Amino acid sequence: MWHGDVMTGTRLADGTLLYQCTIEDDYSRSYAGDIQPRKDARIVVRALIDAILRWKSIPTCFHYDNGGEAKCSLVQTFIRNVAQKCNQTITFIPTQLYHPQGNGKKERAHKDDRRDFWRKNRSKDIKYIQKKFESYLKWRNEKKGHFALKGKPSMTRLQENKKPPRRFTRKQLENLAKVKIAERIVKPLGVVYLLNKIYHVDPKLEGQKVELWETLHGLEVHKEEKIFHLITEYWKKVNDLKS
Secondary structure (H helix, E strand, O other), X not given: OEEEEEEEEEEOOOXXXXXXXXXXXXXXOOEEEEEEOOOOHHHHHHHHHHHHHHHOOOOOEEEEOOOOOOOOHHHHHHHHHHHHHOOXXXXXXXXXXXXXXXXXXXXXXXXXXXXXXXOOOOOXXXXXXXXXXXXXXXXXXXXXXXXXXXXXXXXXXXXXXXXXXXXXXXXXXXXXXXXXXXXXXOEHHHXXXXXXXXXXXXXXXXXXXXXXXXXXXXXXXXXXXXXXXXXXXXHHHHHHHHO
């Protein structure tokens, strides 16, 4: 079982909050994660990708705090696609409201993160913070109490489940984070409406039905299994809608 949760990090000079999503294995020996300026599905998927690449394994169960960023279609589809690729099942277990059993693991881990990472890094540059976080993950896996396993998952648990190594590239995993969220008829001037927001596609598609796919990089517009557009401002509009 893997355990995941999001915590608030620091605030950038422009007022933007940074969020940290981290994942650890059942024995609290391995640590993976990601830092992003938005708390949405992307940060959970990227943390999972980091864990899969780092540990060359996938979980039997994924336990996550009761946050909407993990219970959405993109994360659920990503988990299902990864499991199918490995001919395995991954059970998603959200923490139940008023029954936070098991969440203490992440609370203790995030307490350490505040002390060992966030209080020591006063930079307001997101690229620098993300780079330092990668070094922090390496230190946490290989030095801080995990040196015996050199940051690897417990072999005992891997042997118990007879799991073979799972070898993916980052691009392969990112391509598995894709979910169809709607079909639309393109309006005049190439206008497409989704969640009360306007998106623009090729005006030549006017009157035709297109599929809208949510991905890590934005909203893909598909027609007859071909990708016509990638709308990169999609996630900004989604988060503006939530604000």
